[in-house]
Amino acid sequence: MDAKRVETISARVDAAVSSSDSVEDELELSAVRHRPEGLEQLEAQTRFSRKELQILYRGFKNECPSGVVNEETFKDIYSQFFPQGDASTYAHFLFNAFDTDHNGSVSFEDFVMGLSILLRGTVQEKLNWAFNLYDINKDGYITKEEMLDIMKAIYDMMGKCTYPVLKEETPRQHVEVFFQKMDKNKDGVVTIDEFIDCCQNDENIMRSMHLFENVL
Amino acid sequence: MAAGVAAWLPFARAAAIGWMPVATAPMPVPPQEKRRGKDGLIVLNVSGTKFQTWRDTLERYPDTLLGSTERDFFFHEDSNEYFFDRDPDIFRHILNFYRTGKLHYPRQECISAYDEELSFFGIIPEIIGDCCYEEYKDRRRENQERIQDDEEADPGSELVSPDLSFRESMWRAFENPHTSTMALVFYYVTGFFIAVSVLANVAETVPCGAAPNRAKEMSCGERYALAFFCLDTACVMIFTVEYLLRLLAAPSRYRFVKSVMSIIDVVAIMPYYIGLVMTDNEDVSGAFVTLRVFRVFRIFKFSRHSAGLRILGYTLKSCASELGFLLFSLTMAIIIFATVMFYAEKGSSASKFTSIPAAFWYTIVTMTTLGYGDMVPKTIMGKIFGSICSLSGVLVIALPVPVIVSNFSRIYHQSQRAEKRRAQKKTRLARIRAVKSGGANAYLQYKRSRLLIGPDQEASKEAGQALVCKTNPNFEVHHHHLLHCLEKTTNHEFLDEKTFETNLREVTLVKQVSRSSSISSASSPHGFTSCCSRRKRKTFNVPNSNMSVGLQDSIQELSTIQIRERPLTNSRSSLNAKFEETVPLNCEQPYITAAVISMPTPPGTTPEGDDSASSTDYSQANIVRVSAL
Numbered sequence: 001m002d003a004k005r006v007e008t009i010s011a012r013v014d015a016a017v018s019s020s021d022s023v024e025d026e027l028e029l030s031a032v033r034h035r036p037e038g039l040e041q042l043e044a045q046t047r048f049s050r051k052e053l054q055i056l057y058r059g060f061k062n063e064c065p066s067g068v069v070n071e072e073t074f075k076d077i078y079s080q081f082f083p084q085g086d087a088s089t090y091a092h093f094l095f096n097a098f099d100t101d102h103n104g105s106v107s108f109e110d111f112v113m114g115l116s117i118l119l120r121g122t123v124q125e126k127l128n129w130a131f132n133l134y135d136i137n138k139d140g141y142i143t144k145e146e147m148l149d150i151m152k153a154i155y156d157m158m159g160k161c162t163y164p165v166l167k168e169e170t171p172r173q174h175v176e177v178f179f180q181k182m183d184k185n186k187d188g189v190v191t192i193d194e195f196i197d198c199c200q201n202d203e204n205i206m207r208s209m210h211l212f213e214n215v216l
Numbered sequence: 217m218a219a220g221v222a223a224w225l226p227f228a229r230a231a232a233i234g235w236m237p238v239a240t241a242p243m244p245v246p247p248q249e250k251r252r253g254k255d256g257l258i259v260l261n262v263s264g265t266k267f268q269t270w271r272d273t274l275e276r277y278p279d280t281l282l283g284s285t286e287r288d289f290f291f292h293e294d295s296n297e298y299f300f301d302r303d304p305d306i307f308r309h310i311l312n313f314y315r316t317g318k319l320h321y322p323r324q325e326c327i328s329a330y331d332e333e334l335s336f337f338g339i340i341p342e343i344i345g346d347c348c349y350e351e352y353k354d355r356r357r358e359n360q361e362r363i364q365d366d367e368e369a370d371p372g373s374e375l376v377s378p379d380l381s382f383r384e385s386m387w388r389a390f391e392n393p394h395t396s397t398m399a400l401v402f403y404y405v406t407g408f409f410i411a412v413s414v415l416a417n418v419a420e421t422v423p424c425g426a427a428p429n430r431a432k433e434m435s436c437g438e439r440y441a442l443a444f445f446c447l448d449t450a451c452v453m454i455f456t457v458e459y460l461l462r463l464l465a466a467p468s469r470y471r472f473v474k475s476v477m478s479i480i481d482v483v484a485i486m487p488y489y490i491g492l493v494m495t496d497n498e499d500v501s502g503a504f505v506t507l508r509v510f511r512v513f514r515i516f517k518f519s520r521h522s523a524g525l526r527i528l529g530y531t532l533k534s535c536a537s538e539l540g541f542l543l544f545s546l547t548m549a550i551i552i553f554a555t556v557m558f559y560a561e562k563g564s565s566a567s568k569f570t571s572i573p574a575a576f577w578y579t580i581v582t583m584t585t586l587g588y589g590d591m592v593p594k595t596i597m598g599k600i601f602g603s604i605c606s607l608s609g610v611l612v613i614a615l616p617v618p619v620i621v622s623n624f625s626r627i628y629h630q631s632q633r634a635e636k637r638r639a640q641k642k643t644r645l646a647r648i649r650a651v652k653s654g655g656a657n658a659y660l661q662y663k664r665s666r667l668l669i670g671p672d673q674e675a676s677k678e679a680g681q682a683l684v685c686k687t688n689p690n691f692e693v694h695h696h697h698l699l700h701c702l703e704k705t706t707n708h709e710f711l712d713e714k715t716f717e718t719n720l721r722e723v724t725l726v727k728q729v730s731r732s733s734s735i736s737s738a739s740s741p742h743g744f745t746s747c748c749s750r751r752k753r754k755t756f757n758v759p760n761s762n763m764s765v766g767l768q769d770s771i772q773e774l775s776t777i778q779i780r781e782r783p784l785t786n787s788r789s790s791l792n793a794k795f796e797e798t799v800p801l802n803c804e805q806p807y808i809t810a811a812v813i814s815m816p817t818p819p820g821t822t823p824e825g826d827d828s829a830s831s832t833d834y835s836q837a838n839i840v841r842v843s844a845l
Contacts, residue, residue: 059223083655118230161716
């Protein structure tokens with residue numbers, strides 16, 4: 001991400017520059033602040049209006065005063081929406097999907113770019129994003145193991161008290177169903193084209209892609 | 217859920233797109249976006265101090281004054297702001313609660329003023345954050361105790377209920393002498409007689425001068441034997457009457473007899489009666505004299521009259537282990553030094569240290585720095601060890617005593633604090649549990665409430681609406697829709713703990729039952745509405761043939777239908793991919809599924825007669841869901 005300005009509070013303190021104390025270094029790290037790019041730039045890069053960006057940023061900054069979300073906070077926040085189950089695994093995958101430059105933290109730009117695709121993007125872009133989410137190692141193929149991980153993470157969010165009772169092989173069976181549908185040439189992996197193709201032919205999926213359009 | 221996290225709900229909902237390609241069922245319709253009021257700044261003027269915040273911030277908590285339409289009552293047209301004639305300092309904390317989701321208690325504020333402000337703005341104190349909660353509770357408790365003390369000290373506030381039984385009123389008179397004049401009189405009379413009795417015991421032994429016809433000087437007790445005897449009799453009679461009255465009035469006689477005070481009473485009066493019985497027998501007159509010693513225990517009866525004595529008694533009881541240690545260490549030192557002194561003085565002639573027990577007396581007198589001088593060492597070694605003994609005596613005695621004192625104060629404060637912590641811990645754990653389950657239960661409640669609007673159109677519509685309106689602001693609605701989407705994706709539903717556990721129990725129960733393929737009626741108490749059951753019966757035959765073979769061992773999916781309690785959704789069993797879901801139902805509910813019992817039901821509720829034929833199929837069947845939109 002270009003033009004990311006990182007300010008350290010200790011830069012104002014001259015002593016910190018000269019000292020090489022490890023404690024001071026720690027203080028520097030923890031005082032990292034991140035300021036996002038200007039409103040105009042973000043407006044140009046995403047499909048949100050100014051007001052929407054303002055609302056988003058206010059909420060973002062409220063929860064993460066330092067301006068960046070690390071994985072722990074991300075998992076924490078996401079888990080609060082799913083009190084009955086364990087949302088941390090799925091949150092981990094989500095974090096990786098949002099953290100496009102893979103630097104271990106989600107800044108406001110990452111956040112807003114992700115949201116822009118999800119809420120205001122074309123169906124193609126949304127499916128692309130979903131494929132990216134499922135493809136854990138980002139090699140362009142979804143294998144059964146990756147899908148199983150994702151599926152287990154989703155089922156984990158349901159928790160223990162479900163109806164009907166969650167069985168061990170339920171995620172696996174679900175993955176089988178998924179692969180049957182998506183894997184056209186039966187080579188054991190799903191490529192991006194197979195994925196997009198198949199989703200576009202499924203009207204349920206098409207309909208659900210437009211579900212959250214008027215969020216915000 | 218923290219209000220700040222509500223701002224992330226759009227993110228969570230957007231992220232739900234990640235489930236869409238995986239889901240096999242259609243997603244529920246998103247709720248209508250309630251047109252929010254124009255998002256703007258609100259000015260709150262609290263006694264001149266102006267606060268400003270976003271409208272959305274206040275509306276996070278719609279069941280408080282500021283978050284609901286109740287604030288319109290305070291709108292001031294002239295200045296286009298909301299005016300509250302309240303304390304601005306405390307209002308600051310209340311507004312911070314809206315902003316951060318955490319309510320703090322400022323330590324310098326008065327607890328009752330704070331409580332008043334909270335109740336004015338419709339905020340329950342239980343949501344005070346953990347950081348300030350203990351302080352708040354402490355102050356509150358202190359305040360209440362103070363109020364209680366004031367009430368107790370106020371004599372006019374005693375409620376005398378006229379229909380206390382005679383026994384109860386007597387007991388109350390005994391325990392609280394200031395309740396009635398009679399009780400007070402009785403209290404003072406007994407006190408007086410205790411004092412008289414004790415003084416008489418003391419005076420009996422004073423030498424009174426020789427009687428006119430005797431040469432020997434005798435004690436007053438012997439000289440005026442009759443007078444003292446009459447006095448003693450009178451006192452003992454009073455004490456006996458008092459004891460019997462207390463015994464009569466006690467609510468629990470057994471407990472009263474066991475109590476310390478009653479034992480003291482008995483010990484105080486028994487010698488007299490024993491003496492009465494034994495006066496004619498001269499052989500036991502020695503024992504009789506000993507018994508008179510016990511008369512001194514009457515002085516302990518004063519502890520009913522003095523709170524200080526009671527506290528002292530409690531102190532000794534609570535420091536029993538420390539006292540025991542003191543005694544033990546003293547005993548050890550005494551034995552050591554007595555032995556040493558004995559062997560040191562063994563050599564000297566005419567030594568008073570005839571044996572080690574005889575040396576005990578010397579050691580005790582020396583260690584407590586009394587130094588009577590009736591036994592003194594004469595040898596040099598004896599004198600050396602004697603001085604060591606007296607020096608160490610100071611240490612041995614002086615050291616445990618402050619320990620006892622500090623122990624007492626520590627134990628006393630500790631027990632107070634432990635009680636407080638225990639009480640708070642329970643409520644704190646309960647609060648944490650409630651918050652955790654509140655988030656989950658809110659969704660289940662919402663589902664049930666949506667259900668209620670269907671079948672019981674008239675009765676519970678209001679209840680359902682009330683529930684929905686009260687607990688479902690904009691945020692809640694969207695959150696529930698999100699959870700609903702998750703249920704759809706995984707084709708499983710959320711349940712609460714209780715229902716889940718009942719299911720597990722029923723599963724094991726049914727497993728045993730269906731081994732024998734007899735029709736059991738364990739499911740009958742749960743009622744179906746007749747229209748659904750008929751439909752269920754019909755459609756059940758259709759998928760029977762489609763049942764996959766792999767389900768023969770799994771009877772796990774059995775459950776009973778409880779239309780009133782079970783949340784019904786229109787998810788399908790994930791194993792029935794080919795199942796057509798368009799079986800029409802006549803019922804009006806938006807989401808109705810019937811989870812079919814695969815246990816045979818009693819013939820009474822099944823209109824079709826093919827029960828027995830399909831009973832074996834039932835035992836193999838999985839849950840089939842019929843959905844109707």
